[in-house]
Amino acid sequence: MRFLLLPFLVAVGALPALSFAAPLAPAVLTLQVQARPDVANLECERRAPAQPRPAATPNPDPLEVPDEEVVRELADTTQAGAAATPPGAPLPAPAARIAIWGDSHLAAAFFSDELARQLKVPADNVSNLLLPANMGRAGVRLPIRRTCVSPQWKYEPAYLGGDKAAAPGPGLVNMTTEQAGASIAWDVRNDKRVANHERVRILYQQTAAPAVVGISVDGAPETQVTLEQQPGPAVLELAADQPISQVRMRLIAGPMRLHGLDLQARRAGSLAMDVFGYPGATVAGWKPPQLDYVASWFGQRDYQLVMLEFGTNEGAARPFDSAAYRRTLEESVRNLRTVFPQAACVLIAPGDRGVLVPQSVNRGKRKGKGKAKAAPKIDLYQYSRVHAEIGRVQREVGAAAGCATWSMMDAMGGPGSAYKWARQSPPLMARDLIHFTVAGYQRFAREFARDMRWTVEAAK
Template sequence: MKAFAGALVAAVLASAAAAQVPYGPADTLAPGASVCPNGLCQPEALDGVFEALARAEARRGTEPVHILQIGDSHTAGDRITGKLRAALQARFGDGGRGVLPPGVPYDGYAPLQVEVATSGWTTMLAPLAGKAGYVRAGVGLSGVQAITVQPGSSLTFRRESLSPAFIRIGLCGDGPGRLQVAADDESWTVDFGEERCATLYAGGSPRQVELRALDEVLSLHDVRLTNIAPGVELSNLGVVGATIRDLAARDQRVVARELAAWRPALIILAFGANEGFDDRLDARAYEALLRGQITRLRRLAPAASLMILGAPDALRNGVVNGCSADGLRAPAPSLAVVRDVQRRVAADMGVAFWDWHGRMGGDCSADRLAMRGEPFMLRDRVHFSSAGADWIGGVLHADLMTAYEAWSARRGGGE
């Protein structure tokens, strides 16, 4: 009995000691081998954003470095981008949350650093673009429109307790209707008129911003919530199921106004997974579309650096002799074609390319990551778990910082 009692006390003490250890993944996982040095091809394409980050690190200026990621569900979920945002802000300063869709685009929408609530507020998600292609009039880069047809309808953003205040509030919209914007005890009435984008500056340290429709019809394209300080803001604008064709479908007039107002230092294109599941993918047409969108973004945001996130590994169910542990899953055949096109276009056009597929472990890594004791992929072998998103977002951050340190060393380490 004494031996049992001693063992019980030892177990309780061990449990108490373990309870004091902060939670972390059960084990660390090194990134996979890459076709690019340190995961990143053409890092020189990022010199412009590295210059901006160096100024922020030196605490020079008042404008946050704006990083804008446009993509599919991996971007919409804000878990990978959330890790990248938090890591960059920890080093370079917290410049704010960035651009958000003007409402709740889908059930389960849960962006990091901010809570979103609506009352009588109508949000329309643009349908996915078909192969014939089209331009969705009045839809900007968020892929979402909020139509204020009911006076009194409201959209509310509340910042998390440790997030910076919503000092600068940016809005882009169209239509004759007016919005009442309230930031804690301050309020403004916004009439977009000919400008179509408005910027408001709040005093104090507001924790909440509420938009309330006053009259008539108004179409709101986006909401931007930032700080006024050196640092980083990272906007994640993703649509579930989207492809690069959906970016091409965004209204040119709205996109031009948004990019002029946002002035991103870096635009990240994070498409490719959905194209990879298209068994009839036309590689030449896809390449032409990708080149066209890079050209378009360079024309509309000439000061921005550009980076492509190569399509990640993702598995299809119902195959025979697949590479998964159960033999029933394998990568969609077009994914390799998509990555090849992305890498060639990036090299030819001077765009940075991050080898997501290699860094997560290569072919069938989605199955291996899903089979871990702490799964890094969901059962669908397409999307990352929260722990996996934190890991791969950390890998992306580390690869970017490796390139930043090399750039800093070449230029002499500082201003």
């Protein structure tokens, strides 16, 4: 079943919502700045080239995607995909405010970009944007022109737990540094070099120890700002009379835990899609001990639809503990529903994952030598079974919480479909048989929009 739709705007049933005080109100320090037109492109400082590593010894039998004949011979034919079932009713109308948290499948934004196209978002649409503190992280693509991050910053993803992740930003990840001179710069224009946002709000954690930063807007001389507000969630708001193009922040003294950016425009439209993807993330990021801290970042967002896209990284654990995963998912979904009690919610289960085989296995088949010796030891469905179990748990937990569920695996065709997607032209599956190509993510977005009844074809 690729899609299960239930009544949405209801109280959580089997997963009772937690009670917590009203979300904390971030302390806001506003700095009036002067924006300039025709700002040059943001140029990042060139880093010293990395020391060359010794060449690795070539693998005489490298891993590769199994050939079709190998898949037929080694696959467990009992693992057939479940038949897709149509949804019972549409989710909120496309002109909605949407937030989605996920892993590397979301971080590159190919899925969300295509989903926006399916929603017929006008090319000139301007949205208020809430950006996570994942700038500069490999595999991340943000809806702004460019970001430059100095090497002194470290990432604190909430899914890893621990004290450092107790108070995360809206994307459930922080960037932190205590090294004077650490800098980060953003070109917040779109890909057409058009500036749209008059207010750039830097989200951070105020500690008892003040921090001093240098702020430069659109190439102007740096202004020194002392951050010494009430400890807790805080905002340094840069406000201009016209849209801002670039912001540069340099740490002069003290600690800095950056939570992200909030870009606000006077002419923002009604549709907004905030994407919070982080490579390697799991749904455990939604288990922060300070839920009121997390909720503080969403006071003005009023999402109509919230979604969680996780499961691939959980499925890599060996052995996979289904009961432990269920407990984590239940707590995470309960927290999500507590922060957004009036929003519809969707859980997106992972796609199929394949297993690479030694090159000799494929070559043996091509030469007609019969079964390769290693073939019987290769379980091509080891991840497919785990991902199917994750999908089953998500359906049950989602049903108890009043959330819809949508399965990437079932949208692909069920267990074993990773191998078929890898052989498509153009390929829909990446060569690692874990991730997908741009075309693959776009296919998911089209299927998702169709199942949500957000397309003209689905509405017929």
